[in-house]
Amino acid sequence: MTTLTPVLSANWDRADSFTLEGYRATGGYQALRTALGMAPDTLVDLVKASGLRGRGGAGFPTGMKWGFLPKDNPNPRYLVVNADESEPGTCKDVPLLLANPHVLVEGVIIAAYAIRSSQAFIYVRGEVLHVIRRLRHAVEEARSAGLIGKDILGSGFDLDVVVHAGAGAYICGEETALLDSLEGYRGQPRLKPPFPAVAGLYASPTVVNNVESIASVPAIVANGAEWFTAMGTEKSAGFGFFSLSGHVVRPGQYEAPLGITLRELLDMAGGIRPGHRLKFWTPGGSSTPIFTEEHLDTPLDFESVGAAGSMLGTRALQIFDETTCVVRAVGRWIEFYAHESCGKCTPCREGNYWMVQVLDRLEHGRGTEADLDKLLDICDNLLGRSFCALGDGATSPVMSSIKHFRQEYIDHVTQGGCPFDHSRSTVWADRPLAGARAGEEER
Incomplete structure (x- = not known):
């Protein structure tokens, strides 16, 4: 494989790619006209046939998620787009929304029509103010053009779209914590079941999808399921x-x-x-x-x-x-997870905190080889025992780094500090433990 497949990024080099005029000049909103001429269930079946899987990390089939909404529930249905991108290293949704916000707006309208929702929310991480402004401008452009609001393109379909700025919590990337935040509560994950498809936003049937998942829908509608499945692999299409x-x-x-x-x-x-x-x-x-x-x-x-x-x-x-210290890199990641843990469940709240202490000891030559077993024991008590995937995710770099680089951890012990930067290890040798709680001694 030697070629890229620019679809969502095809027109990022246009100076006006983020405007309604620029988007329409490259075929934008034609898929919406096609979709509004189809039955909602046909659209759901199309997305199922395409094999589109959630692009937010879990990889759950998008069309199947849409089909989970109960048909006999009298409550309104909601579409929520998760644009709370805050995973360390993840940086795909922000450039997409800056360069091509209308592809998401078009995807939102099509997806809302497919699930028979008249209200959609786009939940954006609060720190990316430039993205929020551009996305709100795109929504208003679409509203002024009759693409959002009452009787969209004469189809009889009504939809309102709200761009909601979050308060900057990593945990709100978890779908149920996002829903709590959207309702005005502190962002903390909910116990499941019930799942959002049954009792989500305002205890009503809700679909929560990632930005890239929804933004991929217009191209699928425009080009067909076979076009999409021709890319990728048999079980991971597109x-x-x-x-x-x-x-x-x-x-x-x-x-x-x-x-x-x-x-x-x-x-x-x-x-x-x-x-x-x-x-x-x-x-x-x-x-x-x-x-x-x-x-x-x-x-x-x-x-x-x-x-x-x-x-x-x-x-x-x-x-x-090869210049990177694995112990230091993992330690910084776990400091992030310890800081961003919502504190609702004990395994995540305490497990991440204590992993920070142990990793800090190891990095600066104050640990022992037994600390590796202690880290793995903490991971064992954290994995699969937290309310949401934050706890599971935090164990991943720790367990895998010990698996692949156990000797490097031991070198920190035997050499009295980080072998990659002795001066840094010496200067920091007597500093307090990272994140230490007041009045609490090292354990």
Whole structure:
């Protein structure tokens, strides 16, 4: 595989790509006219046939999720787009919304029509104010053009779209915590069941989809399910953004078919920075088990990555060369998860906190080899025991890094600090533990 498949990014080089005029000049909103001429159930079947799977990380079939809405529930139906992109290393939705917000707006209208919803919400991470402004402008452009509101394009279909700015909590990327936040409550995950399809926003049937999932719908409607399934693999159809960051010559967004390999992507990205070699990388952001050089030819689809011991996630490929300390990198990730834990469940709240302490000890040469077993024991008590996937995700870099780089952890113990930066280890040797609680001694 040597070619990219620019679909969502096809017109990013246009100066007016984010405007209604620019979007329409490249065929924008033609798919909406096609969709409004179809029966809603036919649209759902089309998306099912395309094999589109959620692009937010879990990879759940999008059409199947739409079909889960109960037909006998008298409550209104809601469509919620999750644009609370905040996973470390994940950076695909923000550039998409900046360069081409109307493809999401068109996807929202089509998806809302398909699930018979008259109210849609786009929940955007509050820190990305420039994205919020551009998206709200796109929604107002569409409203002024009669594409949102009453009797859209004379079809009799009514829809209102609200762009909601979140308050900046990583946990609100979890769909039920997002719904609580949208309702005005503190963002914390709900116990499931009931699932959002049955009792979601305002206890009503709700579909929650990622930005990229919804933005892919117009192209599927315009080109057909067979066009979409011709790309990717048998069980992971279509295309997606692969976000390369870190120690690569040309980091950025690479829109390619699922099943492409990191080796192929690196060839297009100019390779690892000159004079260095690949050490480890994440296939789907920091909450997925890390890979090493031996996984360069693993097809980047849901099944292949899973079989190799990780998760495709959001296709956030963070690339690290041999100058990177694994212990330090993992420690910074766990500090993030400890900070962003909502605190609702004990395993996540306490487990991440104590992993920070242990990793800090190890990094600065104050740990022992027994601390590796302690980390794995904490992970064992955290994995599968938290309200949401934050707890599970936090164990991934810890367990996988010990699996692939156990000797490097031991070197920190035997050499009295980080072998990659002795001066930093010496300066920090006597500093307080990261995140230590007042009045609490090191355990």
